[in-house]
Amino acid sequence: MLRHSLMNTFTIIFLIALVISSAIQHWLSMRQKSFVLDHRAAVPDAFKDTVGLPAHQKAADYTVEKGKLGDIDSILGIIFLLVLTLGGGISLAFKLWSSFGLSSLLTDLGAVATVFIIMTVLEIPTSLYQTFVIEEKYGFNKSTKAQFFKDQAISMGLLIVIGMPILALILWIMDSIGSLWWLAAWAVLMAISLLMSWLFPTVIAPLFNKFTPMEDGSLKDRIQGLLSRCGFNSDGIFIMDGSKRSGHGNAYFTGMGNNKRIVFYDTLVDSLEEEELEAVLAHELGHFKCKHTRKMLIASSIMTLISFAILGWLIDKDWFFSGLGVDSHSNAAALLLFMLVSPVFTLFMQPISAFFQRKFEFEADDFASNNAKASKLISGLVKLYEENANTLTPDPLYSAFHYSHPPAAIRIAHLESKMS
Numbered sequence: 128m129l130r131h132s133l134m135n136t137f138t139i140i141f142l143i144a145l146v147i148s149s150a151i152q153h154w155l156s157m158r159q160k161s162f163v164l165d166h167r168a169a170v171p172d173a174f175k176d177t178v179g180l181p182a183h184q185k186a187a188d189y190t191v192e193k194g195k196l197g198d199i200d201s202i203l204g205i206i207f208l209l210v211l212t213l214g215g216g217i218s219l220a221f222k223l224w225s226s227f228g229l230s231s232l233l234t235d236l237g238a239v240a241t242v243f244i245i246m247t248v249l250e251i252p253t254s255l256y257q258t259f260v261i262e263e264k265y266g267f268n269k270s271t272k273a274q275f276f277k278d279q280a281i282s283m284g285l286l287i288v289i290g291m292p293i294l295a296l297i298l299w300i301m302d303s304i305g306s307l308w309w310l311a312a313w314a315v316l317m318a319i320s321l322l323m324s325w326l327f328p329t330v331i332a333p334l335f336n337k338f339t340p341m342e343d344g345s346l347k348d349r350i351q352g353l354l355s356r357c358g359f360n361s362d363g364i365f366i367m368d369g370s371k372r373s374g375h376g377n378a379y380f381t382g383m384g385n386n387k388r389i390v391f392y393d394t395l396v397d398s399l400e401e402e403e404l405e406a407v408l409a410h411e412l413g414h415f416k417c418k419h420t421r422k423m424l425i426a427s428s429i430m431t432l433i434s435f436a437i438l439g440w441l442i443d444k445d446w447f448f449s450g451l452g453v454d455s456h457s458n459a460a461a462l463l464l465f466m467l468v469s470p471v472f473t474l475f476m477q478p479i480s481a482f483f484q485r486k487f488e489f490e491a492d493d494f495a496s497n498n499a500k501a502s503k504l505i506s507g508l509v510k511l512y513e514e515n516a517n518t519l520t521p522d523p524l525y526s527a528f529h530y531s532h533p534p535a536a537i538r539i540a541h542l543e544s545k546m547s
């Protein structure tokens with residue numbers, strides 16, 4: 128499939144980066160699976176009194192099985208990336224759409240959308256297997272096939288209704304504004320993403336789930352007490368029907384400005400005591416009070432700006448296109464290539480961002496310890512680890528690289544130090 132003329136230095140750099148990043152990911156995943164299996168026989172000392180051996184072993188098996196599916200998924204991802212780039216897939220998409228004789232914007236839009244839609248469709252078998260084989264086997268799946276395909280259809284609909292106009296706007300900016308297009312495209316994209324996070328709780332999330340205001344009662348009183356103690360205003364406290372899809376429980380805090388919502392999964396409310404729910408919410412409020420949401424937003428907007436600036440530099444370099452097997456030198460092809468290929472070169476960023484996320488988790492835990500009971504956050508977390516079958520014994524390197532939350536034992540030891 129490789130045409131000789133396309134082989135240039137950048138092809139070799141790309142292939143080396145792909146081999147290195149895939150090898151690192153694969154090695155970490157192997158470490159994680161063997162570490163978890165090596166610690167499967169006994170519950171770690173810190174959890175001896177709170178977690179039973181069957182639950183510990185279930186978490187180990189669940190982690191290993193999800194890991195294996197992840198390995199297959201990433202091999203398929205590499206093959207697909209190679210087919211699209213050096214295999215000529217992107218070139219083919221652009222050639223196909225230009226044969227229809229549409230305007231250049233519609234041609235570009237059609238080609239980019241075709242690649243995204245194929246990528247989305249190719250992910251369906253993996254999520255089907257994840258949901259109806261793995262989640263089913265461990266008792267987490269509550270979804271039906273009808274629900275699953277309805278979710279897929281809504282996601283695809285959102286991709287077309289929201290994603291396509293945004294893509295059209297970015298492509299139009301790239302084609303019309305001149306050499307500083309990347310700055311304008313970045314500003315527009317940031318404005319849209321702020322608008323989306325503002326609209327998410329009231330417009331997008333309700334497409335997938337039902338949100339019911341929390342009923343009056345002791346739990347609501349307790350939560351309102353916590354909110355006023357922390358000087359916090361919110362549009363409301365809602366229960367989400369997470370149980371219609373999965374037994375996994377969670378709580379989150381969403382929206383911005385005057386459109387903020389606190390959301391508890393019904394599964395979480397059913398499994399934790401009121402004081403534990405209060406402590407979990409105090410942790411989520413901690414993220415807000417320590418301005419983590421804002422810091423993450425600023426960091427990601429800086430990263431996006433840097434990416435756009437790099438793309439602005441790459442866009443007129445022939446070697447960028449030919450080195451990645453693309454013979455259509457359009458702005459749209461450059462944008463598509465950049466989105467597909469940049470993760471290969473930015474893997475080293477992942478442990479750095481995971482490090483900051485874990486730092487934020489400790490800070491939010493500190494906030495929770497000051498405004499609710501650390502002991503209740505611990506007991507709530509242990510229940511969550513157990514009910515979600517999260518492993519208590521992750522590989523230290525794997526978790527340093529991938530985990531947005533500190534490993535269970537470290538996190539709980541930190542909370543215990545706050546109790547005295």
Ligand SMILES: [Zn+2]
Binds near residue numbers: 410411414488491
């Ligand atoms: Zn957190």
